[in-house]
Amino acid sequence: MKTDELIGLLAQGAGAVEPNAVARRYATALGWGAFGATLLMAIILGVRPDLREAVLLPMFWIKLAFPVSLLALGVAVAARLARPGMRLGRLPIALLGPLAAIWIMAAVELLPAAPLQRQGLVFGETWRQCPFNIAMLSVPAFIAAFWVMRKLAPTQLVRAGAASGLVAGALAASVYALHCTEMAATFLGIWYVIGMLIPTAAGALLGPRLLRW
Amino acid sequence: MQRIDKDGRHRETEERLRAGFDRGLAGDGAAYQAFLQELGGYLRAFLRKRLSGLPDDIEDLVQETLIAVHSRRHTYDTGQPLTAWVHAIARYKLVDLLRGRAARDRVSEPFDEESELFAAVDSDAALAKRDVTKLLDQLPERQRLPIVYTKLEGLSVVEAARATGMSESAVKVGVHRGMKALAMMIKGTR
Known part of the structure; x- marks a missing residue:
């Protein structure tokens, strides 16, 4: 033609x-x-039974703000990566902000604690399930984020996939926070981060294959 | 002094293309066609310079980039220079092609300045390699002829059967298998 x-x-x-x-x-x-994610959480895991009392604690809101802030930044990064020729600027550095905040809080928790207490802060009672559950709850958002990205125009496919995965992971962690009863910043700084990194890594791996256009 | 002239020309080009593109986004088909036409010229010159090792692929890539610009035009951010947006698309399509051919050919510097895109125009639109008639030539006669008669010349199955001396069911089977093979070829050239 x-x-x-x-x-x-x-x-x-x-x-x-x-x-x-x-x-x-x-x-x-x-x-x-x-x-x-909410549907999966409600059916499979269930909302934490003490939600009514928990909302009165500042730590409950910190636990929610941590993944929600990563979600907002992740969406900003993904939306830029979805447009050809857009620069990320300082957004990748901004992503470290919520992480640094939670790790500083973790250090403040850990330093004065006795060795046995420290173990409790790190592992809590649900460290085994936590990353897996977050990854599971991220599946619907992961599919949705990839579906959107495919119709846009990403030119850096590994990054675009990773950003889509991060959006899904952060969304899932935000929802999971309504089920999970752990209240230590140390726990969040380790297991929530690992949970969010699972879909992020999966996105980076799948990006070049699924997002090509 | 020369540098200033060059920058001024780029700005003019950017503004003119941007105006046509904006009117196209608002639904003005004629302005949009003129925009694509001019953009095609810049893309051709841009890609020719970078695909000197693969001259047969230039026109395909011009077309593919134009299709990409068209089908993804909703991803353009109005606050962004049009140059940066088109350049990123052209480069993506170029790298995609080169990655596919990496084993076969080596091409120098696929990466360059965004302003390079509007540096030269080449409006001599050549025939793309992925021309349907050329693809048709690769099909066996019993598939090619039925497609040429029924799809290109618009004959009925009965008329095509008479013209080729094939049976009607052979014509139908030929069209069916031939179209399938064509679709595979088009996919393969992407």
Whole structure:
């Protein structure tokens, strides 16, 4: 086919484009991802029974703010990676902010604690299930985030996959925080981070294969 | 002094293309067609310079990049220079092609400045290699002829059977298998 003919075909079928397409699609995907994760959490794991008392504790909100802030930053990174020629700027450094905050809190917890207490802060009672559960809850959002990214135009596929995975992981961790009864910053700084890294790594691995366009 | 002239020309090109693209996004087909036409010229020159080792692939890649620009035009951010956006798409398509051919050919510097994209125009639109008639030539006669008669010349199955001396069911089978083979070839060239 001649290029001029192709251009004619493309221009002929071209209608107006909806503005803010990227933001709209992300909103839809996050909505479905959050719905799926909440449903899985409610059915398989269950909301923590002491939620009513827990919401009065500052640590409950810190535990929620930690993955939610990573989610917001992850969405910002993914939305930029979805657009050709957009630079990430300082966003990758900003991602370290919530991590640094939780690790500083962990250090403040750990330093004055006795050795036996430290063990409790690190492992809690659910360290074995925690990363696995977060990874499981991230599956719906992972699919949704990849579905959105495929319709956009990522040019760095490993990064775009990793950012999509991080969005899914952070969303899942936020939902998991409503089930999980652990209240130590040290626990969050280790096991929640590992839980979020599982979908992030899976996204980086799958990106080049699934996001090619 | 020369540097200033060059920058000024880039800015002018950016503004003109941007205006056409914006009107296209709003639904103005004629402005959009003119935009694609001009962009095609820049892409051709840009890719020709970088694909000197694979001259047969230039026009395919021009077309593929134009299709990419078109089908992903909703990812353009209005606050972003159009140059940066198109350049990233062209480079992505170029790297994708080169990665596929890496074992076969080596090409120098696929990476360069964004402003390079609007440095030269080449509006001589050649015939793409992925031309359907060329692909058809690779099919066996019993598939090629039925497709040429029924799909390209618009004859009915009965008329095509008469013209080729094949039975009607052979024509139908030929069209079916031939179209399948064509689809495979088009996928393979991507």
